[in-house]
Amino acid sequence: MAECVLGVETEYAVAGIREQEAVDREIIVRRLLQLARSTLPHLRDSSSSGVFLENAARLYIDCGLHVEFATPECLNPWDAVRYVEAGHRTLLELIQKFAKWRRREEETACFRINVDYSGTGTTWGCHESYLHRMPPEELPLHLIPHLVSRVVYTGAGGFHPLSGGLRFTLSPRASLMERTLSADSTGSRGIFHTKEEPLCTGYHRLHVLCGESLCSQWAMFVKFGATSLVVAMAEAGLSPGKDVQLVAPLEALRVVGGDPQCKRTLRVKGSTGMTAIDIQRHYLAMAEAHLDESFMPPWARAVCERWRRVLDLLESGPGAVSGVLDWGMKLALYAHHASARGLNWDRLPFWAEIMDRHRHAVDLPPGDGQIPLDLALGPEIPAPGAVAELDTLLERKGLQWDEFRRVQQFRAEFLEIDTRFGQLGPRGVFTLLDNAGVLNHRVPGIDNIEHAVRNPPSTGRAKLRGAVVRRVAEDKEGDWYCDWQRIYSNKHARLLDLSDPFAQTETWHDAPPRGCQYHPDLFEDAPF
Amino acid sequence: MRFFQRSDEQQLHLAPGNGGPASSDPLQQSRADGERLLAAGDEALRRALGSGNSEAFLRASKQSGGE
Numbered sequence: 001m002a003e004c005v006l007g008v009e010t011e012y013a014v015a016g017i018r019e020q021e022a023v024d025r026e027i028i029v030r031r032l033l034q035l036a037r038s039t040l041p042h043l044r045d046s047s048s049s050g051v052f053l054e055n056a057a058r059l060y061i062d063c064g065l066h067v068e069f070a071t072p073e074c075l076n077p078w079d080a081v082r083y084v085e086a087g088h089r090t091l092l093e094l095i096q097k098f099a100k101w102r103r104r105e106e107e108t109a110c111f112r113i114n115v116d117y118s119g120t121g122t123t124w125g126c127h128e129s130y131l132h133r134m135p136p137e138e139l140p141l142h143l144i145p146h147l148v149s150r151v152v153y154t155g156a157g158g159f160h161p162l163s164g165g166l167r168f169t170l171s172p173r174a175s176l177m178e179r180t181l182s183a184d185s186t187g188s189r190g191i192f193h194t195k196e197e198p199l200c201t202g203y204h205r206l207h208v209l210c211g212e213s214l215c216s217q218w219a220m221f222v223k224f225g226a227t228s229l230v231v232a233m234a235e236a237g238l239s240p241g242k243d244v245q246l247v248a249p250l251e252a253l254r255v256v257g258g259d260p261q262c263k264r265t266l267r268v269k270g271s272t273g274m275t276a277i278d279i280q281r282h283y284l285a286m287a288e289a290h291l292d293e294s295f296m297p298p299w300a301r302a303v304c305e306r307w308r309r310v311l312d313l314l315e316s317g318p319g320a321v322s323g324v325l326d327w328g329m330k331l332a333l334y335a336h337h338a339s340a341r342g343l344n345w346d347r348l349p350f351w352a353e354i355m356d357r358h359r360h361a362v363d364l365p366p367g368d369g370q371i372p373l374d375l376a377l378g379p380e381i382p383a384p385g386a387v388a389e390l391d392t393l394l395e396r397k398g399l400q401w402d403e404f405r406r407v408q409q410f411r412a413e414f415l416e417i418d419t420r421f422g423q424l425g426p427r428g429v430f431t432l433l434d435n436a437g438v439l440n441h442r443v444p445g446i447d448n449i450e451h452a453v454r455n456p457p458s459t460g461r462a463k464l465r466g467a468v469v470r471r472v473a474e475d476k477e478g479d480w481y482c483d484w485q486r487i488y489s490n491k492h493a494r495l496l497d498l499s500d501p502f503a504q505t506e507t508w509h510d511a512p513p514r515g516c517q518y519h520p521d522l523f524e525d526a527p528f
Numbered sequence: 529m530r531f532f533q534r535s536d537e538q539q540l541h542l543a544p545g546n547g548g549p550a551s552s553d554p555l556q557q558s559r560a561d562g563e564r565l566l567a568a569g570d571e572a573l574r575r576a577l578g579s580g581n582s583e584a585f586l587r588a589s590k591q592s593g594g595e
Contacts, residue, residue: 011594020584025591064592107579109589116591124594185595209595319558323565332562333569340570412582419589420576432572438565 001298004228005073005131005203005460005501008084010213011066011124012091013113013419018106025065028108031101032067032094033060039097040090041473043482052482054473055086056456056466063186066124067091067110072462073501076299077225078445079457081217086452088112092424112213112422114173115161117415123161123176125185126213130228131203131501134235139206140181140192142234142241144249146227147191147210148266149279151256153310154223156212157327158418164359165352165407166414168334169257170327173212180249185209191249199484200461201499206231215422215430216441219325222310225303226280229287229296236295240286244279245269260318260331277311284308306443323440329433330421334414341410344403351407354390361386461498464506468496 014032016023033049036042036059042051050060056072069087074080095110102108115123132139155170162175169175182190193209208227214220233240246252247267255264256276265273274282284307291300313320321328338345394401421429433439456466468487472480479490488495488511495511497503579585 013589013591015589015591017579017585017588020579020581020588022588022590062594064594066591066594068594111589116589117586118590122591122593124591127595186593319562323561329565332565333573336566336569337573412586413577416582416585417573417576419586423576427576427578429569429572429576432575433565433568436568436572438561438568 002232002295003075003502004232004297005075006077006080006224006228007071007073007129008080008224009068009070009125009127009129010084010087010112011062011064011068011114011126012213012424013111013116013124014065014067014095014109015111016106016108018104023106023108028098029061029065029067031098032091035094035097035101036090039094041470043469043473043480043487046481046483046486046488052465052469053090054454054456054466054470055083055452056462056469057083057087057090058484059087059090062124064122064124072456072466073460074457074462075460076297077221077228077303078299078443079452080224081220081443081446082449082452083457084220085217085446085449088424089449089453095424109420109427110424111419112156112215112424113158113419114156114212115158115176117159117161117419119162119164121162121176123173123189125209126211128206128208128211128224128227130206130208130231131198131200132206132231132235133203136194136196136204136206139231139234140194141245142230142239143206143208143227144180144192145241145244145246145268145279146230146283147208148246148249148253148256149244149276150223150226151253152262152276152280152314153219153321153325154211154214155257155325155327156214156422157325157330158421159415160352163352163356165355166348166411167258167352168260168331168348170260171212171253171257174210174253174257177210177250177253191253200501201485203501213422214326215434216324216326216329216439217443217446218306218310218441221443221446222303222307225299226283226287226307229300229303230283232295232297232300233283233286233290236290236293238286238290240283243270244274244282260327262314262318277314280307280311284311323438325441326421326430329430329439330418333429334417337414337417338410341406341413343406343410347399347403348407350397350399351404354393354404355407358387358390361390459502459504461501461503464496464503465498468506 014028016028036051041054045051045060048060050058052058058070060068062068071083091110095108099108151171158172160167160169160175161172177191178188179190181192181194182188183194191210193207195207198205230240252266262277265275268274288304290296318328318331322332335345456462478492481488485499486495493511495509497507
């Protein structure tokens with residue numbers, strides 16, 4: 001059977017709040033990194049101010065002041081999820097140390113979310129990497145229909161980040177994808193990221209950036225497993241995406257995101273239309289038909305079983321995944337909470353439309369807050385004609401502006417709930433539900449997270465990296481540095497080549513003294 | 529309208545939760561699981577929203593763009 005290599009990068013949102021004001025995030029992330037350096041066995045990252053840890057993962061600060069944890073290279077989806085969760089635990093421990101150090105009446109928190117709700121379209125990533133050996137330019141054909149349709153189980157759920165109302169979506173980050181293909185990762189992002197940076201020799205690396213941070217083990221497991229299988233089938237020449245080519249992938253992504261029933265059809269070339277579930281079943285059927293082929297990984301059958309199960313549940317409607325998938329949990333909770341607040345959940349999309357039209361009419365850019373209703377409808381309204389049109393629309397539907405006022409009143413509360421859903425630690429909504437035993441998201445075999453916090457995966461170059469980090473971390477005089485492909489000591493003029501992702505033995509070479517060009521940046525000297 | 533009281537009975541086919549009493553009737557079991565989820569959700573949201581000022585929370589948790 002074939003081996004797969006995959007990894008996951010999670011960018012976290014970090015925030016500090018004291019007396020209802022923000023704590024400078026730069027202070028928080030600088031100190032978190034310093035705490036990592038002072039309390040965790042590590043080697044310095046040669047390409048940034050981050051660190052490589054004894055579990056072979058990388059912890060660093062990425063653009064936008066996001067703390068980022070990149071898992072070590074994993075050979076199966078169980079390990080991929082396990083090390084994502086090890087990252088959560090590492091971050092939570094650092095946050096707790098930070099809180100103890102501050103000793104102030106403030107809350108410091110870390111969130112698994114990929115958008116904020118300031119209305120500016122700000123987003124950050126949860127990226128996946130899959131090694132392969134096929135021509136990279138052929139991958140979009142096979143991956144794009146998968147990346148669009150997999151949102152039915154990979155969506156984090158939440159609200160459209162650019163709406164002035166409350167518009168539930170399966171994938172808030174997907175709402176911000178602007179292109180089908182793009183090489184850019186910080187703006188004009190695409191469904192398919194064309195970056196070519198293998199970080200090893202002999203392979204290409206597919207870098208998926210349209211996904212989201214998830215809480216559900218089941219969702220993560222199928223996300224990593226199914227995408228690995230699609231890559232494996234494409235690499236084997238099966239052309240898995242050829243018969244499900246989307247006419248308009250971005251438009252299809254919006255449709256899938258806005259359809260919790262998963263019933264809407266997408267325009268597919270040469271077809272009368274397919275739902276996202278139909279497209280996923282196409283990929284699944286192909287995978288199931290080739291389970292025992294040499295190009296498939298040994299765990300393909302286990303992935304296909306859970307992949308099929310989740311698609312079957314989705315066919316039964318969103319209630320069937322309310323204990324399983326992130327967006328399903330959120331939809332159930334938020335609809336229930338709306339009812340408790342006296343809001344009609346089914347009418348929220350309508351009010352979101354009204355609010356967005358109204359904002360457009362009065363030329364209020366996103367992120368500038370809400371328009372007080374009294375101003376919006378008062379004698380000084382900036383766009384009386386447009387508001388009169390909305391008045392007519394409401395009258396036709398038998399609705400009152402008072403309901404608009406109630407949606408406005410509770411909008412921020414829903415957005416806080418969504419932000420806190422994936423909060424690390426005991427206050428996170430997901431954690432509270434999980435601890436209450438009301439979820440069904442766990443996958444057998446994803447356990448012993450504490451072991452993954454301190455130990456690398458059991459094979460491949462990650463195992464070697466982790467062992468060396470542990471062995472030399474205390475050799476402060478050795479001037480050691482690390483990156484994904486090498487570990488080296490300027491003092492000892494020795495270099496460990498890790499360019500082979502499947503390396504099993506340590507192969508050390510002589511290296512030129514001071515061969516490492518280290519690039520410190522603003523995080524190097526934290527003022528503490 | 530409450531999520532688990534919708535007329536579409538298909539929506540009630542919940543995956544079983546991790547705990548709670550088992551029922552021989554799948555529909556009844558699904559409904560019970562759903563009610564337990566929502567009850568736990570009420571408590572979770574109450575604890576999560578401790579600050580009582582969501583506008584301030586959203587301002588304080590505003591992020592810069594990453595990748």
